[in-house]
Amino acid sequence: MKILITTDWYEPTINGVVTSVLNLRKELMQRGHDVRVLTLSQTVHSFEADGVTYIGSAGAGVIYPGARIKTALFSSFVQDLINWQPNIIHSHCEFSTFLIARRISKSLNIPIIHSYHTIYEDYTHYCLPNKKWGHLMVASLSRWVIRQTAGVIAPTEKVQSLLNGYGINQNIYVAPTGIDIAQFSKSPSPQRCLDIKKQLGIPCENRILLYVGRLAKEKNLEELLQYYAKCNIPQVTFLIVGDGPYRDNLEHLSLELGIRNSVQFTGMIPPEQVNDYYHLGDLFLSASSSESQGLTYIEALASGLPALCRKDKCLDGVILNGSNGWQYENENEFFDKLNFFFADTKVQKNMKINAAGLAHQMFSSVTFAEKVEHIYFDVIRDYSESWKITRQKALS
Numbered sequence: 001m002k003i004l005i006t007t008d009w010y011e012p013t014i015n016g017v018v019t020s021v022l023n024l025r026k027e028l029m030q031r032g033h034d035v036r037v038l039t040l041s042q043t044v045h046s047f048e049a050d051g052v053t054y055i056g057s058a059g060a061g062v063i064y065p066g067a068r069i070k071t072a073l074f075s076s077f078v079q080d081l082i083n084w085q086p087n088i089i090h091s092h093c094e095f096s097t098f099l100i101a102r103r104i105s106k107s108l109n110i111p112i113i114h115s116y117h118t119i120y121e122d123y124t125h126y127c128l129p130n131k132k133w134g135h136l137m138v139a140s141l142s143r144w145v146i147r148q149t150a151g152v153i154a155p156t157e158k159v160q161s162l163l164n165g166y167g168i169n170q171n172i173y174v175a176p177t178g179i180d181i182a183q184f185s186k187s188p189s190p191q192r193c194l195d196i197k198k199q200l201g202i203p204c205e206n207r208i209l210l211y212v213g214r215l216a217k218e219k220n221l222e223e224l225l226q227y228y229a230k231c232n233i234p235q236v237t238f239l240i241v242g243d244g245p246y247r248d249n250l251e252h253l254s255l256e257l258g259i260r261n262s263v264q265f266t267g268m269i270p271p272e273q274v275n276d277y278y279h280l281g282d283l284f285l286s287a288s289s290s291e292s293q294g295l296t297y298i299e300a301l302a303s304g305l306p307a308l309c310r311k312d313k314c315l316d317g318v319i320l321n322g323s324n325g326w327q328y329e330n331e332n333e334f335f336d337k338l339n340f341f342f343a344d345t346k347v348q349k350n351m352k353i354n355a356a357g358l359a360h361q362m363f364s365s366v367t368f369a370e371k372v373e374h375i376y377f378d379v380i381r382d383y384s385e386s387w388k389i390t391r392q393k394a395l396s
Helices: 016-030 076-084 096-108 131-147 157-165 181-185 190-200 221-229 247-256 271-280 295-302 331-343 345-362 365-395
Strands: 002-006 034-040 047-049 052-055 057-059 068-070 088-091 112-115 151-154 172-174 207-212 236-241 263-265 283-286 307-310 325-328
Touching: 002 016, 002 076, 002 096, 016 034, 016 295, 016 365, 034 068, 034 076, 034 096, 047 076, 052 076, 052 096, 068 096, 076 096, 088 096, 088 365, 096 112, 112 365, 131 157, 151 157, 151 365, 157 172, 181 271, 181 295, 181 345, 190 271, 207 221, 207 271, 207 295, 221 236, 221 247, 221 331, 236 271, 247 263, 271 295, 283 295, 283 331, 295 307, 295 345, 307 331, 325 331, 331 345
Parallel strands: 002 034, 002 088, 034 052, 088 112, 112 151, 151 172, 207 236, 207 283, 236 263, 283 307, 307 325
Antiparallel strands: 047 052, 057 068
16 A cells, blocks of 8 residues: 655644654554654755655744745645555644645545544644633634544544534544563663663652653643652652753742752653663653643653652553552642652552553554554545445446
């Protein structure tokens, strides 16, 4: 099968969409499919390299930090993809590359399947002052996009319910995004862990509360900093791995709270090294409720790292209370679970085993690719049958 994946986000950007696309392409190619990617260039120039077509684009940071929009309306590079004649298009973003995907779809009369990765209502604060306006705009955009497709993949039931709430009911497939389990299962050497602590100025005996991800307002990291300021567990460091537009605000808040010396900000870490930091941690923390799935939760679990996270529907069946971590609803619950976890080494050991076991069973990139492959075959079959019926009606 020839599969065209389209996405506004791609390497060198690091986020959940990019991770999903990279893992999916790799696994589909290993299953024998011919897979190409259409994405945006980091400059105004278009080019092709290693099966990836980059369309010239310009920065659109006023909409969202790091966002870009296409500048090339149509190019020979897009025509090359049309001449390649893919069987299906799998879009992963709703903006610039989706418009190109739509053009290719109409040109070749092939279906688009769309993955809905982002809960945009939680991001409209970057460009709209009113939350109600944001909801209406996102609902309208989502309906328009999905009307152009043969179906939509939701990573969780949370996203499926959200789409239903927007008035979208057609062909919603729930398929959790998978990760490269082997990458996160491999433990770094004890010396490597000690070296990281030394580089960051963390005492070697300290236990680590870990956050990994973008430092953005919607991630609600202020809550974790405020809770950590009240933490009375000795020899603990809060390690924040990642970067983003909200970093300065968070560093300033940690100063105000008097915890700056025990909160470490690493900045951006190369993807191939992130696994080392997961294995450095003792407990993964998150207070976000803006995730459609949250791959960092799954990466943490795959690394054998239990999690303490704010309750969210996307974590149903992922964070199992008392097994591989907890979902908390308020400050009292947060501290109850935190203190219980660090008070018992047997609990810590069992939770680490349970964390890795669930991730390996449910969230491998191989399992994800198998599910998506079946969706492709179903969509192509249904699209072909629908087209035949439409054609017969037109000729009758």
